[in-house]
Amino acid sequence: METIVSVKPLLAVLVTLFVIPVLVSSSGKPNARESWIFIAGTIKLVLILSMLPVILEGKQIVLTLFEIAPGASIAFRVDGLGMLFAIVAASLYIVTSIYSIGYMRGLNEHGQTRFVSFFALAISATIGAAFSANLLTLYLFYEILSLATYPLVTHHQDATSKISGRRYLIFILGTSIGLVLPAMIYCYHVTGTLEFTTAGIFADQLSKPGATVLLLMFVFGFAKAGIMPFHTWLPAAMVAPTPVSALLHAVAVVKVGVFSIVRVLTGIFGVQLLGDFNLGVVVMTIASVTILLASCIALSQDELKRRLAYSTISQLSYIIFGVALLSPQGLLGGVIHIAMHAFGKITLFFCAGAIFVATGKKYISQMSGLGRRMPFTFAAFFIGALGVIGLPPTGGFYSKWNLILGTLEAQQTLFMLVLLVSSFLNAFYFLPIVYKGFFGKSPDEDDTTPVKIKEANLCCVIPLMITAVISIGLFFYPTIFVNLIKVGLAIK
Amino acid sequence: MDNYPALIVVTPLLAALLAGLAAWIEDRLSYPIALMGLALSTFFAFKVLMQVIGSGTIHYRMAGWAPPMGIEYTIDLLNALVLLLVSGIAFLNLIASYPSVNQETNDRAASFYTIYLLFVTGLLGVTATGDLFNLYVLIEITSLTSYAMVALGDRDRGPIASLNYVFIGVIGASFYLLGVGYLYLKTGSLNMADVAHILSGIQGSSTVLVGFILCMLGIWIKMALFPMHVWLPNAYTYSPVAFSRVVAPLMTKVMVYVMIRLMVTVFGLDYIFNTLHLADAAVWLATIAILAGGVMALAQKNLKKMLTYIIVCEIGYMVGGAWMGNQLGMTGAILHIVNDALMTFALFLAVGNMVYKLKTIDLPDLKGLFGKMPWTMAGFVLAALSIIGVPPTCGFFSKWYLLLGALEAGAYHFAAALIISSLICAILFFKVFEICFFESLAGGHETAHGVVEIEEAPVSMLIVSGLVSLSIIVVGLYSGTIVNSIILPFLK
Amino acid sequence: MKFLGFIVVCLTGALLLYGTGDFSNWGDPNSPASLHLSNEYIERALEETQVPNLVTAVLADYRGFDTMFETAVIFCAGLACFLLLRDFREKKQRFYRHIPTGVILHVKNSKKVLPVGREFEHIDKDWVPSDLIIKTVCRILVPFIQIYAMYVVAHGDFSPGGGFQGGVIFGSSLILIAISYDLKILVRRIKEKVFGIFAAVGVLIYVGIAALCMPMGGNFLDYSKLAPLLPGDPHHVRALGMLGVEIGVGIAVTAVMVIIYINIVSEGRLEEGL
């Protein structure tokens, strides 16, 4: 494979890192601060997009920074998969930063400079993880991301967020140190390399039980992916301000977890080895359990953000499920779900936040009739919900379609049922919200002193419209992402 | 000038005497003299390191006598590295210490600097010397100065802690002296290289075995390996903060260096691992030390004391690595000498800043510290992450080598202890962070939106703290270079 | 604790005894320790250094570097004792003795100061009148002790002795003054500050001589390079260098002995002690 050495991936990672001192120094001037964020985000996206043509030609961009030990370096390699993830994260970062202006100012939150600084750090780490050339670099950025998110999750600095933050750390840091680190060191010990390669790094050093244990350590260790039983941090982390939940806990953080698992499955073990040991089924079973259970729990949640969180948990497992199918269609469907779910779910979170900013309401039971007051928000919510359920005309349909095809291709009919049942569950827990929102009894009708509820401010509404539109657009034009995946995973 | 090796050690000694004398004339003179002495020493150490990397081991004959008869300084890659580390840290700490020394021991500042310099002289001499008995004399200088320093700290507990330290320290040093006596009895020589040469012919002797055990026991007591650690926590906690900042990172590390020097240069790895069968026991001891240190740290209520138990824990890392019996473990141990010195130094610098402002640092005193001392806390967090072992801080990379070494040697218990101690450290430090981060708002909500008053430590302390914290990352990223250009050539 | 201590001690003893199993017999002239370095020193030291006392030759020349740090240890001990104990606080109560009558006055009000001189004498609580016989005997003894001490320092090259021994003897003569008379008399004769300076200067003489060899083109401590600076036979230059450092050691040891003594016996207040 042809590779090009370029400093661009490094710049793309660093640009939001270097803007942090600027942000801190302009902490007294919110407008200047936010324009800096916007500028940095745009430069980042432009840098990433400038690499796109090269990647689509099937080349890779590489950059080795530090050689730690033979076969273990801190290095970047941009391939199709990483590119896909980076584009999604970087573009949504811009949208989210606009949204968070509206959200944070709308609620008059404290410590906004700290918030945006750690946000920038988190997005740097996300892009770094996307461009990692090997497991060591990936682990590095994974850990940075974990730590950068902690002050965001606990932003309110109250008792609830303290408990949530504690749970977040125990699960994320605990698993990454306790499971991933030993597994990674073991891989390096056995093979002497951690480089991602399509064939996998193992020749025949692993026995089947050994491989299974190692695989499970990775799958559960990357707890950001929310595989049960290591999922409980995600609902807890919903105490964070909504932009955090939206970008980090629907896109960046959780997807880094999933992305890491995908990398390990395809780059460390290799499809071949997984197929030989029949490990795909193991992972698929775990993922299926998570999909179904999380969907059921989501049904019972009344707080909107928590319901979204459980929905995220189940959707994340779709991706892992798809990859674990090990068939080209499954891989395609799984990986493209990273993008499709991202746009759908972020729309939903934006809507939840917008409702909270406008009305202060967090619980679904309070939201009936709101749709008539906030038509744009609820329309976007509807589109987002369609995307997550996987119905046309949204991008979510495309990924689900491919996933189902993948199960057929891999002749796993039983698992196809999982997908279908889960889709029904998704519909059950999303559509009633929309229905009640538009057609339910409005709260101000039985209130003696009606409060006029309007849409949230423009900075909140515009981003959710944008993501909703993109979500629909992806139904019609998924080609770039599809091509990236095909290039990245060398399918067909 | 070829006298650099001697000058590294002699300059601080001269400066100590001059600083002491200058105090009789004018108290304020002693600080610049001390600073100058250490700056020169650091410069010489740097020169020597470059020289050694460039042209190999330096042999410096004291008084011009050839080695077995006279005392020789043998400076190879390992001690050149440690020399630079010791002098550099001592120098930086002296810069940062000026305000704390004035605060804590104002009327005795000149004597403080004199003893401080003598202590550093001792450490440097221990590192540079190639003579077994000279090593003992210099160990005694470091010990004697530390006894005095510890007693100078806390008025009530200092003398008791110090006297306990005296008793255990004397036992340790005497064991070492006895060990040297046993070796002398069999070899008739005191020069390390000469002794090593003669020992290779009489490996079966029980006297040599006992000599070896005695030397190791003595050094272990001095470095506070677990069951022999009892003196350390009290001694370091109750000493003046300006001194604990230099003794905590350096004393134990230099003793680890001595252990490695004895193992590699005097007895030879072949003798230790192939003739004796003590390696397993030592690794188990290290494993227990790691776990015990971590658990005891959990029980502490005072930040400084908690950190001292972490030192006990870290000692286990290095002893275990050195006794692993393979190159990776030894590499990890040597790398960890550098890394642990840096991160402990950074931690204690932050603690010094806190003590300077808060006077007492029991955990509840730290409330709201992130708001009050953001820069100090930034340094503290970075150092803490390094102790936990989060990449790209240097602590991760030495842990990486240690884990690899443990896997190669099949010492799974040690690997497990490393992982568990990482988790324990994570709990420990996040417990501290939580107090510093959350409880700022205990007073009420006014502070939430108001500006928290920043009460930072003096700039000189902050600059040093920042510099060292940055070096934690830089050294981490360049650990590959350190390993390839210094440690591996040394081990070959 | 006692039982644990007993076990630890027994284990250590057993370990040490196990090690002796392989020792050569005591006094065996052919044991390794008596052959290798020992013979070289005995056979070459006189020729190389012109110092017949081999212990001094090895101490101050071959292993002079050790001895330098040893002196630093001494200095450090003195400094540590001073730092730990010296108490500069104002006394809360004072005692005066009216010399003509021997009446002792106890002044509790610290502001009131009596004229100390012919009439009154400053004393402290533990004051005991000194004994005439002891005082006189000691007064005669002290100069002899001091001369002997200097002899021991200066003659260390040829006979048993040297800086440490001489310094200790000299120090003990001063301590004898403090015991037989009064601590205050010693401190009044020789100021505390002087002892401090002497302690540092003693070590500085050693380090200075050693360091001086470097600009003269030799290694650290290489006395032979000092030949241009010293009078007399160049063969003796090493012996002279040794004498120089021994004097330094003597001064430092003397001063430190006194510092340790006066601080410990009076708990740092430099009044009457013991």
Next chain:
Amino acid sequence: MTDSLPYIVAKYNYWLYVILMMIGLYAMIAKNNLIKKLVGMNIFQTAIILFYVSIGYKTDATIPIIQNAHGGHDAHAAVIHAADYINPLPHVLMLTAIVVSVATFGVAMALAVRIYQRYQTLEEDELRMRISEE
């Protein structure tokens, strides 16, 4: 027993030093009074000195001061037999060790004085009680 007797006799100095050292070590670990511990420490260090000096001894040899050396340049003319003089090196080492032990003892005494000033006791258990009371 009769077999091992010559074995013990031949090395009795070393046995004595071990016993002395055990006494000192025991006092340091087990005694309650700090001054007794200090005395134990001194015994312990003295034992080591005995050990080293024993190493240096040679039967039928004298102290390591070359005799008839006052002749200055003629000194090298006289042949020096190594077997005539005992080993000077252990003596040098022990001179250092003595100095170190004196220095340590001085500092330890100073510490004990400080502790007594503060707590009015030198018994360890009482000290522990005083500390926990505060």
